Each structure stands twice: as structure tokens, then as C-alpha cells.
Amino acid sequence: MILLRRLLGDVLRQQRLLQGRTLRDVSADARVSLGYISEIERGQKEASSECLAAICQALELPLSTVMAEVSGELAREEAAVAGLTSLPVATTAKVRADVTNVAA
Amino acid sequence: MILLRRLLGDVLRQQRLLQGRTLRDVSADARVSLGYISEIERGQKEASSECLAAICQALELPLSTVMAEVSGELAREEAAVAGLTSLPVATTAKVRADVTNVAA
Numbered sequence: 001m002i003l004l005r006r007l008l009g010d011v012l013r014q015q016r017l018l019q020g021r022t023l024r025d026v027s028a029d030a031r032v033s034l035g036y037i038s039e040i041e042r043g044q045k046e047a048s049s050e051c052l053a054a055i056c057q058a059l060e061l062p063l064s065t066v067m068a069e070v071s072g073e074l075a076r077e078e079a080a081v082a083g084l085t086s087l088p089v090a091t092t093a094k095v096r097a098d099v100t101n102v103a104a
Numbered sequence: 105m106i107l108l109r110r111l112l113g114d115v116l117r118q119q120r121l122l123q124g125r126t127l128r129d130v131s132a133d134a135r136v137s138l139g140y141i142s143e144i145e146r147g148q149k150e151a152s153s154e155c156l157a158a159i160c161q162a163l164e165l166p167l168s169t170v171m172a173e174v175s176g177e178l179a180r181e182e183a184a185v186a187g188l189t190s191l192p193v194a195t196t197a198k199v200r201a202d203v204t205n206v207a208a
Contacts, residue, residue: 002167003153048150049107063106064178071175074168 002081006043007073008052011066013041015059029058106185110147111177112156115170117145119163133162 016026023041027034032051039045047055056063120130127145131138136155143149151159160167
């Protein structure tokens with residue numbers, strides 16, 4: 001199952017790093033606790049809509065831009081999963097292992 | 105503040121109605137309680153990532169498609185808010201009233 005919070009966390013972390021900012025900095029700007037932002041970035045906690053809006057504001061990114069990126073990542077993962085499930089079982093296991101290795 | 109859960113709820117309801125399906129039907133398919141789905145559609149509760157994935161599966165819609173629609177709606181609202189905040193105060197009040205009337 002592809003989980004929104006994991007891809008959302010990835011996009012938020014990526015954007016923060018692109019800006020060369022620390023978790024502490026964004027946490028202070030967004031007035032969201034450091035632990036909570038860290039868990040959101042790692043896909044371990046769902047971000048409430050209010051919290052997500054505050055983080056986007058701290059990153060000076062429109063929420064629409066963040067969600068468009070998330071949608072693109074989702075589409076890529078869906079295509080990868082669809083590709084895997086349309087293969088014969090033995091091949092699927094092999095490709096899954098390869099994908100896991102690439103991701104690691 | 106533009107809240108993701110409100111726009112997400114709107115898109116999910118819109119898609120369900122386009123398919124001519126009832127809340128009860130989607131609730132049974134997604135194995136998500138009727139009350140919870142209803143609150144998600146009205147933007148009153150945050151959908152967990154697992155729950156959102158189950159609803160999308162029940163609607164036979166890729167999550168990426170739903171999030172792309174949400175992103176489009178967000179962009180429209182952001183543009184509307186930006187348009188309002190760049191107008192003089194007196195005009196803003198008038199346009200806000202018009203927008204409210206159109207939305208009602």
C-alpha cells in the first residue's frame with residue numbers, strides 16, 4: 001500500500017534540504033515542534049492540515065506546489081507497482097528484490 | 105489558512121457522486137466506518153494515509169489522480185486568496201462578499 005504520509009515527508013525533507021535549512025530552523029518558523037516535524041519528514045506521523053500549512057509557509061512554498069510534487073511521486077510509485085504486479089510471480093519476486101536493493 | 109482536509113474531502117465527495125455511489129457503498133468497499141468517511145468528505149476529520157488509500161481503492165481511483173485534483177483546487181484557492189490580498193481593503197471586503205455569495 002502506497003502511503004501518502006511517506007511521500008509527503010520525502011517531498012518536505014527534499015524541499016527543506018534544497019533550501020539548505022535545518023529542521024530546527026523550519027520548526028521555529030512554522031511553530032511546530034522539532035520532534036513532530038522530524039516524524040512527519042520520516043513518514044512516521046500524519047501531518048494535520050494546519051501543521052502542513054504552517055510548514056509550507058515556513059518553507060515559502062505554496063501547498064499546491066508541494067501536493068503537485070507528491071502527486072508526481074505517487075504516480076511514479078503506482079506505475080512501478082503496476083509494472084511489478086503485471087509480471088509473472090517469479091520475476092516479480094526478483095524485481096522486488098532489485099527495487100529493494102536500489103532503494104536501500 | 106487553506107486546509108488540505110477540506111479540499112481533499114471535496115474531491116473525494118465529488119468523485120463518489122460522479123460514480124453515482126452512496127457513502128454506505130464506499131464505506132463498505134473501503135472497510136472504513138460510515139461516520140468517518142462522512143466526516144472526511146466534509147473536511148472535519150483528517151484521513152489517515154491508510155484510510156485514504158482504502159477509499160481511493162474503493163473508488164477505483166489512483167491516489168495520484170486524487171492528489172493531482174487536490175493540487176489543482178489548492179492552486180485555484182491560493183490564486184483567489186492572493187488576488188484578494190493584493191486589492192485595496194475596501195475592494196477586498198466587497199470581493200470577499202461576492203466570493204461568499206458565489207460559493208453559497
